[in-house]
Amino acid sequence: MAAQPGPGMTLVLLLLLVASCLVPTCAAGPATTPAVQVSFIGDEADAVLSILTKRQAGETIVEADWQRLFSSEGYVRLKKRELGMGRALDDAEFRAFVHSDSLVARAAALEETLRQYRRVDVAAAAREAMVYLPKDARIRARIYPVIKPKENSFVFDVPSDPAIFLYLNPDESKEKFENTLVHELHHIGYGSSCPPKRVADEIARLPENERSALEWLGAFGEGFAMLAAAGGPDLHPHARSGAAERARWDADVANFNRDLKRLEAFFLDVLEKRLIGAEAIQEAGFAFFGEQGPWYTVGWKMAVVIEKDQGRARMIRLFCDERDLLTAYNQAAARYDRKAKKPLASWSPFLATALSTGATRGSRP
Numbered sequence: 503m504a505a506q507p508g509p510g511m512t513l514v515l516l517l518l519l520v521a522s523c524l525v526p527t528c529a530a531g532p533a534t535t536p537a538v539q540v541s542f543i544g545d546e547a548d549a550v551l552s553i554l555t556k557r558q559a560g561e562t563i564v565e566a567d568w569q570r571l572f573s574s575e576g577y578v579r580l581k582k583r584e585l586g587m588g589r590a591l592d593d594a595e596f597r598a599f600v601h602s603d604s605l606v607a608r609a610a611a612l613e614e615t616l617r618q619y620r621r622v623d624v625a626a627a628a629r630e631a632m633v634y635l636p637k638d639a640r641i642r643a644r645i646y647p648v649i650k651p652k653e654n655s656f657v658f659d660v661p662s663d664p665a666i667f668l669y670l671n672p673d674e675s676k677e678k679f680e681n682t683l684v685h686e687l688h689h690i691g692y693g694s695s696c697p698p699k700r701v702a703d704e705i706a707r708l709p710e711n712e713r714s715a716l717e718w719l720g721a722f723g724e725g726f727a728m729l730a731a732a733g734g735p736d737l738h739p740h741a742r743s744g745a746a747e748r749a750r751w752d753a754d755v756a757n758f759n760r761d762l763k764r765l766e767a768f769f770l771d772v773l774e775k776r777l778i779g780a781e782a783i784q785e786a787g788f789a790f791f792g793e794q795g796p797w798y799t800v801g802w803k804m805a806v807v808i809e810k811d812q813g814r815a816r817m818i819r820l821f822c823d824e825r826d827l828l829t830a831y832n833q834a835a836a837r838y839d840r841k842a843k844k845p846l847a848s849w850s851p852f853l854a855t856a857l858s859t860g861a862t863r864g865s866r867p
Contacts, residue, residue, distance in 0.1 A: 538628040539642040540687070546576025547616050547670055550649040553600055554609035568597065576646040579665055583658045599651050611672035612649060618676040619647050619668075627680055631688040634730035634814070636822055641691040645683070657686055660693040677742045685731040692723055696822035714780075715772045716857060718787055719824040725801020726821045735806040754799045759847035761796035769853055804831045807838055807846065828854035 549571035556563050571577055572593055584591040599605065628641040635641075643664040650669065658665040666686045668679070697705070705716050732739045740748040754761075768786055771777040777786055790796045804827070809817040811834035820827045828849040835846040 537632060537640055538625055539640075540624045540628050540645060541643075542620065542622075542624050542645045542647075543575055544616060544620065544647050545574040546571065546580065547612070547647050547649050549574050549577070550600055551609065551613050551616065554606055554612075557601075557606050558609060568593075571596075571600070575644075576648055576667075579644075579646065579658065580648060580650065580667060583656075583665075583667070596651075600649075605649075608672065612670055615670055615672045615674070616647060619670070619679055622676065622680050622683065624683065627683045628687045628691075630733070631684045631691055631730055633733075634688060634726070634818060635691045636695050636818060639691040639695040641687050641694065643687060643690045655682065655686070657689055660690060664690045664693070666690070675742070681731050681742050685727045688727040688730040689723065692726070692822075698823060701823045701825070711773055711775050711778075712856070714783055715769050716825065718769065718772065718783070719827060719857065721787065721790070721797040722801035722804065722824070722827070723821065724791075724798045725803070726805050728798055728802040729805045729809070735809045739802060751794060751799070754794065754796075755803060758800060758803050759844075761790075761800050762847040762849070765790060765796055765800060766849055766853060769857070770850070773853070773856055803846075807831060807834045810834075811837055824857075826858050829858050 549567075553563055553567050553571065556567065581591040624645055628643075631641060632639060643666055645666045645668065647668050647670045653669050653671070655666070655668045658667060666683070668682065668686070674682075705713055708716070728739045729735065732741065738748070740751045743751075768777075768790070771786070772783055777783050791798075805817055805821065808820060808830055812830065816830075820830050832848045832851075832854060835848050838846055
């Protein structure tokens with residue numbers, strides 16, 4: 503996508519998509535359920551803008567104005583999410599934020615941005631995301647553009663009532679917003695059908711270290727979503743971004759070989775029990791997110807190489823059941839190397855085999 507989710511959102515994606523989607527609650531709905539059910543709910547932003555407009559006009563802001571904000575669906579769910587993350591969203595502090603002169607100064611820009619966002623065909627964005635999802639995937643989501651202190655976007659409550667919170671950013675173009683939306687909707691659709699229940703059940707029965715390593719393969723979903731939002735393997739993921747964002751991405755992708763080996767060391771540390779316990783593993787794994795770190799760039803490059811070599815349908819299946827992902831990438835990379843000036847790094851055969859079989863066999867060569 504053009505405007506990628508920040509680290510805050512990425513952490514939530516990992517918690518929701520990698521951890522909780524390895525349970526039956528993430529299975530696709532009945533066949534009669536429409537594949538796409540999305541709605542745009544801007545009540546929180548509308549309530550904030552109403553207060554800002556009254557401030558600019560010198561009108562008195564009454565308690566009913568605040569109650570409109572605090573009872574809005576967007577604010578109520580935002581507060582629930584923050585509490586679920588162990589962070590209280592204090593109404594008094596939010597009042598102070600809305601009252602701030604800096605926010606009032608941005609009122610016109612925020613209002614125009616919301617107007618542009620409302621012109622986006624969110625159902626079309628969901629259908630675009632579906633091109634890179636299994637046939638049984640479903641995208642059901644409420645999309646909340648929000649005005650808030652933290653400049654991050656994220657998904658929330660994927661298993662039961664999927665929501666996408668998008669920070670209302672006047673510096674972001676309508677085209678960039680659309681790209682962001684496809685990325686987030688792809689995450690929602692991925693969580694509806696991946697991995698298949700049979701695979702999830704098999705992974706759930708594995709020893710903790712093997713299960714953790716396989717679950718963390720799900721973080722490559724960020725790169726998968728990058729490809730989906732771009733629209734194809736020959737399209738730049740930041741085609742609709744500014745020059746600085748595109749340059750940063752290109753510089754990070756240039757480090758693909760180095761970053762693949764860094765991730766390999768992480769997986770081996772988990773698999774061989776040098777990293778033990780959820781907290782230690784999460785701390786190490788989160789370090790690869792960054793603004794758009796290796797989970798994005800390495801995942802995207804792997805998806806591109808596999809799609810070009812083995813086709814889109816095969817690539818989608820591999821990312822949905824990732825146990826053979828590393829082996830398939832190694833095969834595709836070997837063929838890619840015959841045509842490329844710079845050979846691509848490959849995963850160690852030991853790691854690829856251990857994750858594909860679900861069991862470590864013997865010692866690493």
